[in-house]
Amino acid sequence: MKTIFINEKDAVRDWYVLDAAEKPLGRVAAKVAYMLRGKHKVSFAPHQEMGDYIVIVNADKVAVTGNKASDKIYHHYTGFVGGLRSISFEKLIKRHPEDPLRIAIKGMLPKGHLGRKLLKNVKIYAGPSHPHGAQSPRALEL
Numbered sequence: 001m002k003t004i005f006i007n008e009k010d011a012v013r014d015w016y017v018l019d020a021a022e023k024p025l026g027r028v029a030a031k032v033a034y035m036l037r038g039k040h041k042v043s044f045a046p047h048q049e050m051g052d053y054i055v056i057v058n059a060d061k062v063a064v065t066g067n068k069a070s071d072k073i074y075h076h077y078t079g080f081v082g083g084l085r086s087i088s089f090e091k092l093i094k095r096h097p098e099d100p101l102r103i104a105i106k107g108m109l110p111k112g113h114l115g116r117k118l119l120k121n122v123k124i125y126a127g128p129s130h131p132h133g134a135q136s137p138r139a140l141e142l
Contacts, residue, residue, distance in 0.1 A: 005048075011050050013099065016053070
């Protein structure tokens with residue numbers, strides 16, 4: 001048998017729109033990472049960018065269960081001595097409504113240049129509207 005590889009330029013890549021309102025953060029992130037990676041396609045190759053483009057709307061209304069809204073803490077380090085910064089989920093969703101989803105999706109993608117390349121194929125918007133109507137995205141369900 002011969003393995004057939006498709007050139008990245010020849011790959012068929014679709015556009016999907018996902019409404020994240022009242023859906024669990026982890027479920028949305030897992031589905032989006034799976035679609036970005038291209039694992040749902042027959043032509044999947046782990047080293048190639050074969051996935052689709054995903055537009056996420058209503059990212060500010062994503063749901064978390066239990067006390068995660070107040071207890072979940074996001075950390076980042078500034079690079080300076082004593083520069084560990086922390087922010088809770090509810091403060092982060094007010095300040096930057098797209099960031100919790102972006103961070104969750106980034107953690108589920110491969111590390112390195114392929115993961116950074118795949119993360120550019122997801123477009124996250126806090127409200128219900130998006131500027132990608134010309135691509136005629138299809139609805140994606142969880």
